[in-house]
Amino acid sequence: MQRTVFYLSGSTGITAEKLGQSLLAQFSNLELDHITLPFIDTVEKAEDTVSMINIVGQKDTARPIIFDTLIDQEIKDTLKTADAFFIDVFGTYLKPLERELASNSLQQPGMSHKISEEDKYHDRIEAMNFALTNDDGARTQQYDNADIILTGVSRCGKTPICLYLALQFGIRAANYPLTVDDIDTGNLPRILIKHRHKLFGLTTDPERLSKVRNERQPNSRYAALRQCRFEVNEVEQLMDRHRIPYLNTSNHSIEEISSKVVTTSGLKKRC
Protein backbone atom coordinates (compact mmCIF):
# COMPACT_ATOMS: atom_id res chain seq x y z
CA MET A 1 0.00 0.00 0.00
CA GLN A 2 1.57 3.26 -1.12
CA ARG A 3 -0.35 6.43 -0.45
CA THR A 4 0.42 10.14 -0.20
CA VAL A 5 -1.01 12.92 1.96
CA PHE A 6 -0.83 16.50 0.70
CA TYR A 7 -1.17 19.56 2.92
CA LEU A 8 -2.19 22.49 0.70
CA SER A 9 -2.35 26.11 1.75
CA GLY A 10 -2.37 29.66 0.46
CA SER A 11 -0.10 30.48 3.38
CA THR A 12 2.31 28.43 5.54
CA GLY A 13 0.36 25.14 5.62
CA ILE A 14 0.89 24.80 9.37
CA THR A 15 -2.80 24.56 10.23
CA ALA A 16 -3.41 21.93 7.53
CA GLU A 17 -0.40 19.91 8.75
CA LYS A 18 -1.39 20.03 12.44
CA LEU A 19 -4.97 19.03 11.70
CA GLY A 20 -4.04 16.29 9.25
CA GLN A 21 -1.37 14.83 11.50
CA SER A 22 -3.75 14.81 14.49
CA LEU A 23 -6.43 12.99 12.52
CA LEU A 24 -4.09 10.51 10.85
CA ALA A 25 -2.41 9.73 14.19
CA GLN A 26 -5.71 8.02 15.03
CA PHE A 27 -4.98 5.32 12.45
CA SER A 28 -2.33 2.68 13.05
CA ASN A 29 -0.24 0.81 10.52
CA LEU A 30 -0.60 3.44 7.82
CA GLU A 31 2.44 3.93 5.64
CA LEU A 32 1.95 7.37 4.19
CA ASP A 33 4.17 9.87 2.43
CA HIS A 34 3.58 13.47 3.49
CA ILE A 35 4.02 16.49 1.21
CA THR A 36 3.31 20.09 2.28
CA LEU A 37 2.75 22.61 -0.51
CA PRO A 38 2.43 26.09 1.03
CA PHE A 39 1.91 29.51 -0.59
CA ILE A 40 -0.41 28.34 -3.40
CA ASP A 41 -1.53 31.86 -4.18
CA THR A 42 -2.20 31.87 -7.92
CA VAL A 43 -4.34 29.75 -10.26
CA GLU A 44 -1.15 28.81 -12.14
CA LYS A 45 0.40 27.36 -8.98
CA ALA A 46 -2.88 25.53 -8.32
CA GLU A 47 -2.73 24.01 -11.83
CA ASP A 48 0.86 22.84 -11.24
CA THR A 49 -0.25 21.39 -7.91
CA VAL A 50 -3.08 19.44 -9.58
CA SER A 51 -0.60 17.97 -12.09
CA MET A 52 1.74 16.93 -9.29
CA ILE A 53 -1.05 15.37 -7.22
CA ASN A 54 -2.33 13.38 -10.20
CA ILE A 55 1.15 12.11 -11.13
CA VAL A 56 1.81 11.01 -7.55
CA GLY A 57 -1.66 9.45 -7.32
CA GLN A 58 -1.11 7.38 -10.44
CA LYS A 59 2.16 5.97 -9.03
CA ASP A 60 0.52 5.20 -5.67
CA THR A 61 -1.85 2.30 -5.03
CA ALA A 62 -4.61 4.57 -3.68
CA ARG A 63 -5.68 8.14 -4.41
CA PRO A 64 -4.00 10.94 -2.41
CA ILE A 65 -5.57 12.41 0.72
CA ILE A 66 -5.63 16.20 0.80
CA PHE A 67 -5.97 18.52 3.77
CA ASP A 68 -6.44 22.06 2.53
CA THR A 69 -6.84 25.43 4.18
CA LEU A 70 -7.28 27.36 0.93
CA ILE A 71 -9.56 30.37 0.93
CA ASP A 72 -9.55 31.81 -2.60
CA GLN A 73 -12.50 30.29 -4.46
CA GLU A 74 -10.91 30.22 -7.93
CA ILE A 75 -7.79 28.48 -6.57
CA LYS A 76 -9.96 26.03 -4.63
CA ASP A 77 -12.03 25.22 -7.71
CA THR A 78 -8.85 24.49 -9.65
CA LEU A 79 -7.43 22.23 -6.92
CA LYS A 80 -10.70 20.33 -6.64
CA THR A 81 -10.17 18.96 -10.17
CA ALA A 82 -7.38 16.72 -8.79
CA ASP A 83 -8.27 13.06 -8.37
CA ALA A 84 -8.02 12.87 -4.58
CA PHE A 85 -9.94 12.65 -1.30
CA PHE A 86 -10.38 16.18 0.09
CA ILE A 87 -10.67 17.43 3.65
CA ASP A 88 -11.57 21.07 2.99
CA VAL A 89 -11.23 22.77 6.37
CA PHE A 90 -12.48 26.24 5.55
CA GLY A 91 -15.22 24.85 3.30
CA THR A 92 -16.51 22.79 6.22
CA TYR A 93 -16.47 25.36 8.97
CA LEU A 94 -16.59 28.92 7.60
CA LYS A 95 -20.32 28.94 6.77
CA PRO A 96 -21.46 27.61 10.16
CA LEU A 97 -19.14 30.13 11.85
CA GLU A 98 -20.51 32.96 9.69
CA ARG A 99 -24.03 32.08 10.84
CA GLU A 100 -23.01 31.76 14.50
CA LEU A 101 -21.05 35.05 14.47
CA ALA A 102 -23.64 36.78 12.23
CA SER A 103 -20.74 38.14 10.22
CA ASN A 104 -19.23 37.52 6.81
CA SER A 105 -15.72 36.05 6.61
CA LEU A 106 -12.92 37.97 4.93
CA GLN A 107 -11.92 35.21 2.51
CA GLN A 108 -8.29 36.30 2.65
CA PRO A 109 -5.48 33.74 2.88
CA GLY A 110 -2.71 33.75 5.47
CA MET A 111 -4.45 35.84 8.09
CA SER A 112 -3.46 33.62 11.00
CA HIS A 113 0.31 33.79 10.65
CA LYS A 114 0.53 37.43 9.56
CA ILE A 115 2.23 39.90 11.82
CA SER A 116 -1.07 41.70 12.08
CA GLU A 117 -0.08 42.76 15.54
CA GLU A 118 3.50 43.99 15.57
CA ASP A 119 3.56 43.80 19.36
CA LYS A 120 3.03 40.04 19.43
CA TYR A 121 5.96 39.48 17.07
CA HIS A 122 8.06 41.72 19.25
CA ASP A 123 6.98 39.75 22.35
CA ARG A 124 8.13 36.47 20.82
CA ILE A 125 11.54 37.83 19.82
CA GLU A 126 12.04 39.48 23.19
CA ALA A 127 11.04 36.24 24.95
CA MET A 128 13.50 34.29 22.81
CA ASN A 129 16.30 36.72 23.64
CA PHE A 130 15.34 36.44 27.29
CA ALA A 131 15.50 32.62 27.18
CA LEU A 132 18.92 32.71 25.47
CA THR A 133 20.36 35.28 27.88
CA ASN A 134 19.01 33.52 30.95
CA ASP A 135 19.79 29.96 29.88
CA ASP A 136 21.48 27.50 32.23
CA GLY A 137 21.78 29.89 35.16
CA ALA A 138 24.03 32.16 33.10
CA ARG A 139 22.45 35.28 34.55
CA THR A 140 20.09 35.87 37.39
CA GLN A 141 19.80 39.67 37.46
CA GLN A 142 16.79 39.60 35.11
CA TYR A 143 14.67 37.18 37.18
CA ASP A 144 12.39 40.07 38.16
CA ASN A 145 11.30 40.14 34.52
CA ALA A 146 10.90 36.37 34.14
CA ASP A 147 7.42 34.89 33.79
CA ILE A 148 8.74 31.54 34.97
CA ILE A 149 12.05 29.99 36.07
CA LEU A 150 12.53 26.32 35.23
CA THR A 151 14.84 24.35 37.46
CA GLY A 152 16.06 20.77 37.82
CA VAL A 153 19.17 18.62 37.40
CA SER A 154 21.56 19.28 34.53
CA ARG A 155 20.30 17.98 31.13
CA CYS A 156 16.74 17.19 32.10
CA GLY A 157 15.43 19.20 29.13
CA LYS A 158 14.97 22.73 30.44
CA THR A 159 16.37 24.68 27.45
CA PRO A 160 14.05 23.36 24.70
CA ILE A 161 11.02 24.07 26.90
CA CYS A 162 12.20 27.64 27.56
CA LEU A 163 12.70 28.27 23.84
CA TYR A 164 9.40 26.65 22.89
CA LEU A 165 7.53 28.76 25.48
CA ALA A 166 9.22 31.86 24.03
CA LEU A 167 8.68 31.21 20.33
CA GLN A 168 5.14 29.82 20.61
CA PHE A 169 3.65 31.87 23.39
CA GLY A 170 5.94 34.86 24.00
CA ILE A 171 6.53 33.65 27.56
CA ARG A 172 9.81 34.78 29.19
CA ALA A 173 11.32 31.64 30.73
CA ALA A 174 14.70 31.48 32.48
CA ASN A 175 16.29 28.24 33.59
CA TYR A 176 18.63 27.38 36.43
CA PRO A 177 20.31 23.97 36.85
CA LEU A 178 20.60 22.48 40.32
CA THR A 179 24.13 21.14 40.73
CA VAL A 180 25.79 18.73 43.14
CA ASP A 181 26.99 21.78 45.10
CA ASP A 182 23.41 22.92 45.54
CA ILE A 183 22.40 19.42 46.64
CA ASP A 184 25.25 19.36 49.18
CA THR A 185 23.96 22.51 50.89
CA GLY A 186 20.61 20.76 51.27
CA ASN A 187 18.82 23.95 50.29
CA LEU A 188 17.81 25.93 47.23
CA PRO A 189 20.24 28.62 46.03
CA ARG A 190 19.39 31.98 47.55
CA ILE A 191 18.48 33.50 44.17
CA LEU A 192 15.84 30.79 43.64
CA ILE A 193 14.37 31.20 47.13
CA LYS A 194 13.93 34.89 46.36
CA HIS A 195 11.84 33.98 43.28
CA ARG A 196 10.22 30.86 44.71
CA HIS A 197 6.73 31.70 43.38
CA LYS A 198 8.09 31.68 39.81
CA LEU A 199 9.82 28.30 40.08
CA PHE A 200 8.75 25.23 38.15
CA GLY A 201 10.70 21.98 38.33
CA LEU A 202 11.47 19.52 35.57
CA THR A 203 12.61 16.04 36.46
CA THR A 204 13.35 12.90 34.46
CA ASP A 205 13.96 9.17 34.82
CA PRO A 206 17.56 8.48 35.97
CA GLU A 207 18.05 5.91 33.16
CA ARG A 208 17.11 8.45 30.51
CA LEU A 209 19.23 11.15 32.16
CA SER A 210 22.23 8.83 32.22
CA LYS A 211 21.79 8.09 28.49
CA VAL A 212 21.58 11.80 27.60
CA ARG A 213 24.58 12.69 29.77
CA ASN A 214 26.62 9.80 28.31
CA GLU A 215 26.21 11.31 24.84
CA ARG A 216 27.83 14.49 26.19
CA GLN A 217 30.45 13.08 28.54
CA PRO A 218 30.83 9.35 27.91
CA ASN A 219 31.77 7.16 30.88
CA SER A 220 32.01 10.13 33.24
CA ARG A 221 30.94 10.15 36.86
CA TYR A 222 28.47 12.87 35.80
CA ALA A 223 26.77 10.39 33.44
CA ALA A 224 26.87 7.32 35.70
CA LEU A 225 23.46 5.85 36.45
CA ARG A 226 24.24 5.80 40.19
CA GLN A 227 25.03 9.53 40.13
CA CYS A 228 21.91 10.33 38.08
CA ARG A 229 19.73 8.38 40.52
CA PHE A 230 21.26 10.29 43.43
CA GLU A 231 20.78 13.72 41.85
CA VAL A 232 17.22 13.11 40.66
CA ASN A 233 16.19 11.72 44.04
CA GLU A 234 17.77 14.57 46.01
CA VAL A 235 16.41 17.30 43.74
CA GLU A 236 12.88 15.86 43.82
CA GLN A 237 13.03 15.84 47.63
CA LEU A 238 14.27 19.42 47.59
CA MET A 239 11.38 20.46 45.37
CA ASP A 240 8.90 18.59 47.57
CA ARG A 241 10.22 20.36 50.65
CA HIS A 242 9.88 23.77 49.00
CA ARG A 243 6.51 22.88 47.43
CA ILE A 244 7.76 23.61 43.94
CA PRO A 245 5.47 22.04 41.33
CA TYR A 246 7.37 19.67 39.04
CA LEU A 247 6.87 17.40 36.09
CA ASN A 248 8.65 14.28 34.84
CA THR A 249 9.62 15.01 31.23
CA SER A 250 10.40 11.40 30.24
CA ASN A 251 8.09 10.09 27.53
CA HIS A 252 6.57 13.48 26.89
CA SER A 253 7.01 15.66 23.82
CA ILE A 254 8.14 19.30 23.92
CA GLU A 255 4.53 20.30 23.16
CA GLU A 256 3.10 18.22 26.00
CA ILE A 257 5.59 19.45 28.59
CA SER A 258 5.16 23.09 27.53
CA SER A 259 1.36 22.84 27.66
CA LYS A 260 1.51 21.24 31.11
CA VAL A 261 3.90 23.91 32.41
CA VAL A 262 1.59 26.67 31.14
CA THR A 263 -1.55 25.04 32.53
CA THR A 264 -0.13 23.99 35.90
CA SER A 265 1.52 27.32 36.62
CA GLY A 266 -1.37 29.40 35.29
CA LEU A 267 0.93 31.33 32.95
CA LYS A 268 -0.68 33.71 30.48
CA LYS A 269 0.27 33.27 26.82
CA ARG A 270 1.24 36.56 25.15
CA CYS A 271 0.46 35.23 21.66
Add this chain to the structure above:
Amino acid sequence: MQRTVFYLSGSTGITAEKLGQSLLAQFSNLELDHITLPFIDTVEKAEDTVSMINIVGQKDTARPIIFDTLIDQEIKDTLKTADAFFIDVFGTYLKPLERELASNSLQQPGMSHKISEEDKYHDRIEAMNFALTNDDGARTQQYDNADIILTGVSRCGKTPICLYLALQFGIRAANYPLTVDDIDTGNLPRILIKHRHKLFGLTTDPERLSKVRNERQPNSRYAALRQCRFEVNEVEQLMDRHRIPYLNTSNHSIEEISSKVVTTSGLKKRC
Protein backbone atom coordinates in the same frame (compact mmCIF):
# COMPACT_ATOMS: atom_id res chain seq x y z
CA MET B 1 -20.25 42.34 22.56
CA GLN B 2 -18.38 40.04 24.95
CA ARG B 3 -17.75 36.49 23.79
CA THR B 4 -15.34 33.67 24.70
CA VAL B 5 -13.69 30.97 22.62
CA PHE B 6 -12.65 27.73 24.32
CA TYR B 7 -10.10 25.29 22.91
CA LEU B 8 -10.71 21.90 24.54
CA SER B 9 -8.50 18.87 24.22
CA GLY B 10 -7.62 15.55 25.84
CA SER B 11 -4.01 16.41 25.06
CA THR B 12 -2.12 19.69 24.46
CA GLY B 13 -4.86 21.63 22.67
CA ILE B 14 -2.43 22.82 20.01
CA THR B 15 -4.42 21.43 17.08
CA ALA B 16 -7.65 22.96 18.36
CA GLU B 17 -5.92 26.33 18.89
CA LYS B 18 -4.30 26.39 15.43
CA LEU B 19 -7.53 25.47 13.68
CA GLY B 20 -9.67 27.86 15.68
CA GLN B 21 -7.28 30.76 15.28
CA SER B 22 -7.04 30.17 11.51
CA LEU B 23 -10.80 30.15 11.13
CA LEU B 24 -11.45 33.12 13.43
CA ALA B 25 -8.72 35.16 11.70
CA GLN B 26 -11.17 35.24 8.76
CA PHE B 27 -13.50 37.48 10.74
CA SER B 28 -12.66 41.10 11.43
CA ASN B 29 -13.69 43.28 14.34
CA LEU B 30 -14.31 40.38 16.67
CA GLU B 31 -13.45 40.99 20.28
CA LEU B 32 -13.04 37.53 21.70
CA ASP B 33 -11.47 36.10 24.85
CA HIS B 34 -9.53 32.89 24.28
CA ILE B 35 -9.19 30.09 26.85
CA THR B 36 -7.34 26.82 26.20
CA LEU B 37 -8.19 23.90 28.48
CA PRO B 38 -5.85 21.00 27.69
CA PHE B 39 -5.55 17.50 29.21
CA ILE B 40 -9.28 16.97 29.82
CA ASP B 41 -8.85 13.25 30.35
CA THR B 42 -11.53 12.29 32.87
CA VAL B 43 -15.30 12.74 33.05
CA GLU B 44 -14.79 14.71 36.27
CA LYS B 45 -12.57 17.24 34.48
CA ALA B 46 -15.16 17.40 31.69
CA GLU B 47 -17.88 18.20 34.24
CA ASP B 48 -15.75 20.98 35.75
CA THR B 49 -15.14 22.29 32.24
CA VAL B 50 -18.88 22.38 31.51
CA SER B 51 -19.48 24.39 34.71
CA MET B 52 -16.76 26.86 33.74
CA ILE B 53 -18.07 27.26 30.18
CA ASN B 54 -21.61 27.88 31.42
CA ILE B 55 -20.52 30.45 34.01
CA VAL B 56 -18.45 32.31 31.41
CA GLY B 57 -21.28 32.06 28.89
CA GLN B 58 -23.77 33.62 31.31
CA LYS B 59 -21.47 36.59 31.92
CA ASP B 60 -20.88 37.08 28.18
CA THR B 61 -23.38 38.60 25.76
CA ALA B 62 -23.32 35.56 23.45
CA ARG B 63 -22.77 31.82 23.98
CA PRO B 64 -19.17 30.53 23.90
CA ILE B 65 -17.60 29.06 20.77
CA ILE B 66 -15.84 25.75 21.32
CA PHE B 67 -13.18 24.09 19.20
CA ASP B 68 -12.57 20.59 20.47
CA THR B 69 -10.27 17.76 19.52
CA LEU B 70 -11.59 15.33 22.11
CA ILE B 71 -11.65 11.64 21.25
CA ASP B 72 -13.10 9.82 24.27
CA GLN B 73 -16.85 9.45 23.70
CA GLU B 74 -17.94 9.66 27.35
CA ILE B 75 -15.91 12.85 27.87
CA LYS B 76 -17.29 14.29 24.63
CA ASP B 77 -20.87 13.50 25.65
CA THR B 78 -20.30 15.29 28.95
CA LEU B 79 -18.80 18.38 27.30
CA LYS B 80 -21.65 18.55 24.78
CA THR B 81 -24.04 19.38 27.62
CA ALA B 82 -22.48 22.86 27.84
CA ASP B 83 -24.51 25.69 26.36
CA ALA B 84 -22.17 26.61 23.50
CA PHE B 85 -21.54 26.46 19.76
CA PHE B 86 -19.35 23.43 19.01
CA ILE B 87 -16.81 22.81 16.27
CA ASP B 88 -16.08 19.13 16.86
CA VAL B 89 -13.04 18.39 14.70
CA PHE B 90 -12.71 14.65 15.18
CA GLY B 91 -16.47 14.18 15.07
CA THR B 92 -16.53 15.87 11.67
CA TYR B 93 -13.65 14.13 9.98
CA LEU B 94 -12.90 10.75 11.59
CA LYS B 95 -15.80 8.86 10.01
CA PRO B 96 -15.13 10.05 6.43
CA LEU B 97 -11.43 9.24 6.94
CA GLU B 98 -12.28 5.77 8.27
CA ARG B 99 -14.29 5.10 5.13
CA GLU B 100 -11.58 6.47 2.82
CA LEU B 101 -8.81 4.52 4.58
CA ALA B 102 -11.00 1.42 5.05
CA SER B 103 -9.70 1.29 8.61
CA ASN B 104 -11.05 1.94 12.10
CA SER B 105 -9.58 4.82 14.11
CA LEU B 106 -7.87 4.18 17.44
CA GLN B 107 -9.98 6.64 19.44
CA GLN B 108 -7.03 7.40 21.72
CA PRO B 109 -6.25 10.98 22.78
CA GLY B 110 -2.92 12.72 22.44
CA MET B 111 -1.49 10.54 19.68
CA SER B 112 -0.14 13.45 17.64
CA HIS B 113 2.15 15.01 20.22
CA LYS B 114 3.34 11.78 21.81
CA ILE B 115 6.98 10.81 21.52
CA SER B 116 5.86 7.75 19.65
CA GLU B 117 9.07 7.93 17.71
CA GLU B 118 11.97 8.53 20.07
CA ASP B 119 14.23 9.36 17.12
CA LYS B 120 12.15 12.38 16.09
CA TYR B 121 12.35 13.84 19.58
CA HIS B 122 16.07 13.28 19.56
CA ASP B 123 16.33 14.99 16.15
CA ARG B 124 14.61 18.10 17.48
CA ILE B 125 16.81 18.35 20.55
CA GLU B 126 19.97 17.75 18.51
CA ALA B 127 18.85 20.38 15.99
CA MET B 128 18.24 22.86 18.80
CA ASN B 129 21.68 22.22 20.27
CA PHE B 130 23.13 22.64 16.78
CA ALA B 131 21.37 25.99 16.33
CA LEU B 132 22.58 27.23 19.72
CA THR B 133 26.17 26.11 19.17
CA ASN B 134 26.32 27.52 15.65
CA ASP B 135 24.52 30.79 16.34
CA ASP B 136 25.84 34.13 15.14
CA GLY B 137 28.93 32.72 13.44
CA ALA B 138 30.21 31.45 16.80
CA ARG B 139 31.54 28.26 15.24
CA THR B 140 32.01 27.15 11.68
CA GLN B 141 33.64 23.72 12.11
CA GLN B 142 30.27 21.95 12.10
CA TYR B 143 29.02 23.41 8.80
CA ASP B 144 29.47 20.02 7.14
CA ASN B 145 26.63 18.80 9.35
CA ALA B 146 24.37 21.81 8.74
CA ASP B 147 21.22 21.41 6.68
CA ILE B 148 21.19 25.13 5.97
CA ILE B 149 23.25 28.22 6.86
CA LEU B 150 21.34 31.48 7.19
CA THR B 151 23.25 34.67 6.51
CA GLY B 152 22.55 38.40 6.36
CA VAL B 153 23.30 41.63 8.20
CA SER B 154 23.43 41.70 11.99
CA ARG B 155 19.96 41.63 13.67
CA CYS B 156 17.88 40.82 10.61
CA GLY B 157 16.18 37.93 12.47
CA LYS B 158 18.33 34.87 11.78
CA THR B 159 18.36 33.33 15.28
CA PRO B 160 14.58 32.91 15.78
CA ILE B 161 14.29 31.27 12.36
CA CYS B 162 17.14 28.82 13.17
CA LEU B 163 15.51 27.88 16.47
CA TYR B 164 12.06 27.56 14.94
CA LEU B 165 13.40 25.31 12.15
CA ALA B 166 15.08 23.16 14.82
CA LEU B 167 12.19 22.84 17.27
CA GLN B 168 9.43 22.43 14.69
CA PHE B 169 11.12 20.44 11.98
CA GLY B 170 14.37 19.01 13.40
CA ILE B 171 16.32 20.98 10.76
CA ARG B 172 19.94 21.82 11.69
CA ALA B 173 20.36 25.51 10.85
CA ALA B 174 23.51 27.55 11.50
CA ASN B 175 23.68 31.29 11.07
CA TYR B 176 26.49 33.63 10.11
CA PRO B 177 26.20 37.43 10.24
CA LEU B 178 27.79 39.48 7.46
CA THR B 179 29.67 42.37 9.05
CA VAL B 180 31.05 45.65 7.76
CA ASP B 181 34.45 43.93 7.49
CA ASP B 182 32.95 41.33 5.16
CA ILE B 183 31.31 44.06 3.11
CA ASP B 184 34.64 45.92 2.84
CA THR B 185 36.33 42.90 1.27
CA GLY B 186 33.59 42.90 -1.38
CA ASN B 187 33.33 39.13 -1.14
CA LEU B 188 31.78 36.40 0.97
CA PRO B 189 33.88 35.02 3.82
CA ARG B 190 35.83 31.94 2.68
CA ILE B 191 33.93 29.61 5.02
CA LEU B 192 30.64 30.64 3.38
CA ILE B 193 31.97 30.21 -0.14
CA LYS B 194 32.96 26.67 0.80
CA HIS B 195 29.34 25.93 1.77
CA ARG B 196 27.68 28.13 -0.84
CA HIS B 197 25.02 25.54 -1.77
CA LYS B 198 23.74 25.56 1.85
CA LEU B 199 23.43 29.34 2.11
CA PHE B 200 20.13 31.15 2.44
CA GLY B 201 19.98 34.92 2.92
CA LEU B 202 17.66 36.94 5.11
CA THR B 203 17.29 40.64 4.53
CA THR B 204 15.10 43.36 6.00
CA ASP B 205 13.95 46.93 5.46
CA PRO B 206 16.63 49.40 6.64
CA GLU B 207 14.05 51.38 8.63
CA ARG B 208 13.03 48.29 10.58
CA LEU B 209 16.65 47.22 11.06
CA SER B 210 17.55 50.66 12.41
CA LYS B 211 14.69 50.44 14.92
CA VAL B 212 15.74 46.98 16.13
CA ARG B 213 19.41 47.99 16.42
CA ASN B 214 18.48 51.18 18.28
CA GLU B 215 16.84 49.08 20.98
CA ARG B 216 20.19 47.33 21.46
CA GLN B 217 22.62 50.18 20.98
CA PRO B 218 20.74 53.49 21.08
CA ASN B 219 22.10 56.35 18.95
CA SER B 220 25.09 54.29 17.75
CA ARG B 221 26.57 54.42 14.29
CA TYR B 222 25.64 50.70 14.09
CA ALA B 223 21.95 51.62 14.48
CA ALA B 224 21.94 54.74 12.28
CA LEU B 225 19.49 54.55 9.36
CA ARG B 226 22.22 55.62 6.93
CA GLN B 227 24.44 52.74 8.09
CA CYS B 228 21.57 50.22 7.93
CA ARG B 229 20.73 51.34 4.37
CA PHE B 230 24.37 50.90 3.36
CA GLU B 231 24.72 47.43 4.87
CA VAL B 232 21.40 46.07 3.55
CA ASN B 233 22.13 47.37 0.07
CA GLU B 234 25.68 46.00 -0.04
CA VAL B 235 24.72 42.59 1.37
CA GLU B 236 21.81 42.20 -1.06
CA GLN B 237 24.18 42.96 -3.95
CA LEU B 238 26.65 40.42 -2.57
CA MET B 239 23.94 37.77 -2.40
CA ASP B 240 22.78 38.63 -5.92
CA ARG B 241 26.34 38.24 -7.26
CA HIS B 242 26.71 34.84 -5.58
CA ARG B 243 23.19 33.78 -6.55
CA ILE B 244 22.22 33.12 -2.94
CA PRO B 245 18.44 32.94 -2.57
CA TYR B 246 17.16 35.48 -0.05
CA LEU B 247 14.01 36.70 1.56
CA ASN B 248 12.92 40.01 3.07
CA THR B 249 11.72 39.21 6.60
CA SER B 250 9.95 42.53 7.24
CA ASN B 251 6.21 42.10 7.73
CA HIS B 252 6.44 38.32 7.88
CA SER B 253 5.87 36.09 10.89
CA ILE B 254 8.39 33.52 12.11
CA GLU B 255 6.08 30.81 10.71
CA GLU B 256 5.89 32.44 7.27
CA ILE B 257 9.63 32.99 6.97
CA SER B 258 10.44 29.47 8.15
CA SER B 259 7.95 27.90 5.72
CA LYS B 260 9.37 29.96 2.84
CA VAL B 261 12.94 29.01 3.73
CA VAL B 262 11.99 25.32 3.80
CA THR B 263 10.04 25.49 0.54
CA THR B 264 12.49 27.65 -1.40
CA SER B 265 15.56 25.66 -0.41
CA GLY B 266 13.87 22.27 -0.76
CA LEU B 267 14.84 21.29 2.78
CA LYS B 268 13.43 18.05 4.14
CA LYS B 269 11.64 18.23 7.50
CA ARG B 270 12.80 15.55 9.94
CA CYS B 271 9.57 15.72 11.95
